[in-house]
Amino acid sequence: MESLQYLSPTTQFVLFSALKILVVFGVVMTGVAYAVLVERKVSAWIQDRVGPNRTSPFFVDYIPVIGPFLVRLGIFQPMADGLKFMLKEDFTPNYVRKVYFWLAPAITVVPALMTVAVIPFGSTLGSEKMVIADLNVGILYTFGIVSLGVYGIVLAGYASNSKYPFLGGIRSSAQMISYEIAMGLSVVPIFLLSESLNLGDIVKYQADHGWMILKQPVAFVIFLIAAFAETNRLPFDLPESETELVGGYHTEYSSMKFALFFLGEYANMIASSAMMVTLFCGGWTLPGTLLSTPSASFLVGLLHIGVFLAKMAVFMVVFIWVRWMLPRFRYDQLMDIGWRRFIPVALANILLTAVVVAL
């Protein structure tokens, strides 16, 4: 740490940012892998099944007592899943538009990962702020990037040159566009209250004045439902809808390219969970304890990150849980809810909040 002081501020910034990016990227990737596992396990339990419980790599024998238990929980399953994706044949059908076909998975994943950059996932470690990019327009950046994600899906639908992906792509574009607006409008009252677009300031405001979920329950509900639609999760998984569109936009994809779509979906879930925690549930703070203020102590800093991850995990489980509760919406019902219910409600909510703030 001593030697770091002799470096110029720019070098320090680059160094720390690179470090944070690497760590966050690693955590998100691990998160994605284990989100898949949790999804499979929770789905199984809800359906009275057991779920993955067989993967036991050779080193399990060296783990005493808890080894077999971990195997039954399927802790090693993500490794096998990852390996499987690597080893599968990467098949490109002859009739696809090759350039876009290759581009689409990347366009899906990159925005999903970029959203995480502005999320304050902890207070400070030492003197470093625990956010990759502390932007003053954080939320605008997020919405700008998130809406790029839809291009990946639309492009996949177009490039596949096949009917099911095409229908998936069309549905996706209509769905994403309508829910994007409701989502954007739903968070405006939060900025009216917190008087800042910086996500760090919003967390700080919530630590001082109480969580937004209590002050803006309507905004939270709209954001939550819009987040389901944005991440293509049931009951809004129209672009994918296995039962009617085979695999939707990724019907023609295989191997790593398919894995990238998969990864993008789960990274999106993680990103929107993180957004909901930050905007509505107080980010890394925990009211009533000393965890609600930034601290110089390294341990408290780590605890803050832990609190954030725990809250995020709760939202991830909600995402998975809801999947087995509701049937898929019909296309017109989906648009109806988006345009004719949520947008007016969100606008009314803005108006009401503005009046209350002005008074």
Added chain:
Amino acid sequence: MSTKVVDRSPLTFYERTYLPAILGGLKVTAKHFADTVFKGKSVTMQYPEERWVVPEGYRGAPYLVKDQDGATKCVSCQLCEFVCPPKAIRITPPGADGQPADRRNAEKMPKEFEINMLRCIFCGMCQEVCPEEAIFLQKDYSLTGESRTEMVFNKEKLLKLGGTHAGIQKWKHKLEEAEAQETFPVQTR
């Protein structure tokens, strides 16, 4: 015929908010989750370790059985070989100067008795036709092997898998009677 008029009244405002459906769904899924995780009420059977207990009279793989003394019951009559619809059974008879039967009241036993389990359809005709009650469909239903030749079960293997069938002792009393004949005090008038 009584008819039932189904209530199709329009949804109330509360119902149209989707809330009752969502809450009901949460309840059902949460209950199943808790039952599976905490009470272990899973419907899954961990197959290779746990297996179905097949009911009485189940027609599994046919095996040869031994009699109560551990001797081969089969007398190499070849009826099963002829009746077998998929031609899965092949019997090599002992021949004129072959090995004699290992039970006392039989003339011969097969030199080799093969059932190709890949051909066998578990129909049970061999069991039905057997005059000696030497072959029975037993309870094995999942036979595996690494090659085709491995799936042709020979006499030794079939007898080992079949075990002893002491329930039906067709020839036991006949033998006793025959033996009794030898020493029967013939009354002379």
